Amino acid sequence: MDNTSRLGQQSIPKLLAQYSIPAVIANLVNAIYNIVDRIFIGKFVGENALAGLTISFPLMILIFGFASLVGVGGTALISIKLGEGNQKSANHIFSNMLSMAAIVGLIVTIGGYLNLEGLLIGLGADKAVLPYSIDYMNIVLIGVTFQLISFSLASAVRTEGQPNLSMIAMVTSALTNIVLDYIFIDILGWGVRGAAIATIIGQFSGLLVLGFYYLKGKGVLKIVVKDLIPDVKLVKEIVSIGASSFITPIGSSMAMILLNVSLVKYGGNAAITAMGGVNSLYSMFIMPVMGIQQGMQPIIGYNHGANLKDRVKKTLIVATSMAVAFSTVVFILLETVPTIFMELFIEPSSPTMPIAVNGVRLFNVMLPLLSINLLGTAYFQSVAQIKKALFLSAARQFIFLIPVVLLLPRVLGLTGVWLSTPIADGLAVLVTIIMLIPVLKD
Known part of the structure; x- marks a missing residue:
C-alpha cells in the first residue's frame, strides 16, 4: 500500500495518529523555540526587550498568514487531486505553489522594509521598546521567503504521506534556533538581534531538509519547471481556499494591535x-x-476527492475529540498553576507577575472548546467549501473579537482586555457547531 492510497483504506484513528503525532511534535518544538526566544530575551536583555518582541508579534502573525495562504490553499487542492488519482494536476499545483510562495515572500519583505518604523509605532511601540522591535524585525524580514517556501x-x-519528514524538518529548524539563541544571546550578548539571526538560520536549516528531499526526486509530487510559471486561474483557486487561513492571522494581527493599545492604556508596559x-x-x-488539524486535513481532502464521505465525517469527529481532550488538560494546568509557567518569562519578584498570572487565567478560559472552531474551519477548507471556511475565519476575528476588544475594556478595564x-x-x-450539525447529520 503506497503512502497516498492508505489515506483511503487504513483505519481513521490509526491514520490520525500517524499524521498528527509528527505534526504535534513538530509544532510543539516550534512553539518551544519561540518561547525560548522570549525566555532568553526576558532573562538576559530585560522586560522592555520582551515588550519589544510582543509589539512585533502582530507582524509575525501576518507573515505566518501569508505562509498559510499559499501552503494551506495549495495543499488542500493537491490532496483532492491525489484522491482523484490525478497526479499531473497535483504536480502542476505543487510547482505553482512553490513559485507563489517565493513571490509572495519577496513582496512581504520589501513591503515590510518600506515603513517598518511607522508600522511598529502604529502597533503601539513607544520610545522604550521601539529600538528592540526594529532590531528584531529588520533581521526577521530577511527570512520571510525561507519561511513561506518551507x-x-x-x-x-x-499531504503525500510523509508526516515524519515534515516533523524532522521542523525539529531541525527549532533545535538549530534554540542552540543559536544560547550562543548569540547568552554567550555573545547580541540581544534581540541574536534572537532574530537564530530564527532565520533555523528556518533555512528546515528548508534545506525539505528541499533536498524534492530535489533528489524522492517525493510523490514533482517539481515541473514549466509549471513554476504562475497559472493565474490556479493562483486564484489557491488564494480562495487559503484565504480562510489568511483571514485568521490578519484578524489576529488587527486584534493584537487593539489589545496592545488597550494593554498600554489600562496596564502600561507591564x-x-x-x-x-x-x-x-x-x-x-x-x-x-494545530498539529491535529494538519494531520486531519490531508486525510479529509483525499477521502473527499475519493468520495468516501463516511471516512471524511469520522476523521472530523475523531480529530475534534482528540483536540478537545488535550485542550482541556492544558486549561486545567494553566488555571491551577499559572505562576510556574509565567516564571519562565518574568522574575517572580517583579510587579509584572500578578498582572501576568491574572492574564493567563482569563485569556485561556475558552481553550477547551476552541478546537471545535479551528478544526471546523479546517474541515471546510479541506473539502473546498470556501465560503463557509472564510466565514468561520472571519467570524472569530473580525465579527466577534475586534468589536469586543473595542468595547469591553471600556467597561472592565484591564480585565476586559484579557476577557475579550x-x-x-x-x-x-x-457558530461553528451550528454550521457543523448538518455535516454530521448528512
Whole structure:
C-alpha cells in the first residue's frame, strides 16, 4: 500500500495518529523555540526587550498568514487531486505553489522594509521598546521567503504521506534556533538581534531538509519547471481556499494591535510584557491542536476527492475529540498553576507577575472548546467549501473579537482586555457547531 492510497483504506484513528503525532511534535518544538526566544530575551536583555518582541508579534502573525495562504490553499487542492488519482494536476499545483510562495515572500519583505518604523509605532511601540522591535524585525524580514517556501514544502510532504519528514524538518529548524539563541544571546550578548539571526538560520536549516528531499526526486509530487510559471486561474483557486487561513492571522494581527493599545492604556508596559508571556504559552499549547488539524486535513481532502464521505465525517469527529481532550488538560494546568509557567518569562519578584498570572487565567478560559472552531474551519477548507471556511475565519476575528476588544475594556478595564479573546472564541465556537450539525447529520 503506497503512502497516498492508505489515506483511503487504513483505519481513521490509526491514520490520525500517524499524521498528527509528527505534526504535534513538530509544532510543539516550534512553539518551544519561540518561547525560548522570549525566555532568553526576558532573562538576559530585560522586560522592555520582551515588550519589544510582543509589539512585533502582530507582524509575525501576518507573515505566518501569508505562509498559510499559499501552503494551506495549495495543499488542500493537491490532496483532492491525489484522491482523484490525478497526479499531473497535483504536480502542476505543487510547482505553482512553490513559485507563489517565493513571490509572495519577496513582496512581504520589501513591503515590510518600506515603513517598518511607522508600522511598529502604529502597533503601539513607544520610545522604550521601539529600538528592540526594529532590531528584531529588520533581521526577521530577511527570512520571510525561507519561511513561506518551507511551510509550503512541509504541508506538501504531509499531504503525500510523509508526516515524519515534515516533523524532522521542523525539529531541525527549532533545535538549530534554540542552540543559536544560547550562543548569540547568552554567550555573545547580541540581544534581540541574536534572537532574530537564530530564527532565520533555523528556518533555512528546515528548508534545506525539505528541499533536498524534492530535489533528489524522492517525493510523490514533482517539481515541473514549466509549471513554476504562475497559472493565474490556479493562483486564484489557491488564494480562495487559503484565504480562510489568511483571514485568521490578519484578524489576529488587527486584534493584537487593539489589545496592545488597550494593554498600554489600562496596564502600561507591564501589561505588554505580561502579554508576551501569555501569548507565548497560548501559542505553545495551541500548537498541538494545530498539529491535529494538519494531520486531519490531508486525510479529509483525499477521502473527499475519493468520495468516501463516511471516512471524511469520522476523521472530523475523531480529530475534534482528540483536540478537545488535550485542550482541556492544558486549561486545567494553566488555571491551577499559572505562576510556574509565567516564571519562565518574568522574575517572580517583579510587579509584572500578578498582572501576568491574572492574564493567563482569563485569556485561556475558552481553550477547551476552541478546537471545535479551528478544526471546523479546517474541515471546510479541506473539502473546498470556501465560503463557509472564510466565514468561520472571519467570524472569530473580525465579527466577534475586534468589536469586543473595542468595547469591553471600556467597561472592565484591564480585565476586559484579557476577557475579550475568550468571549470572541466562545461565540465563534457556537457558530461553528451550528454550521457543523448538518455535516454530521448528512
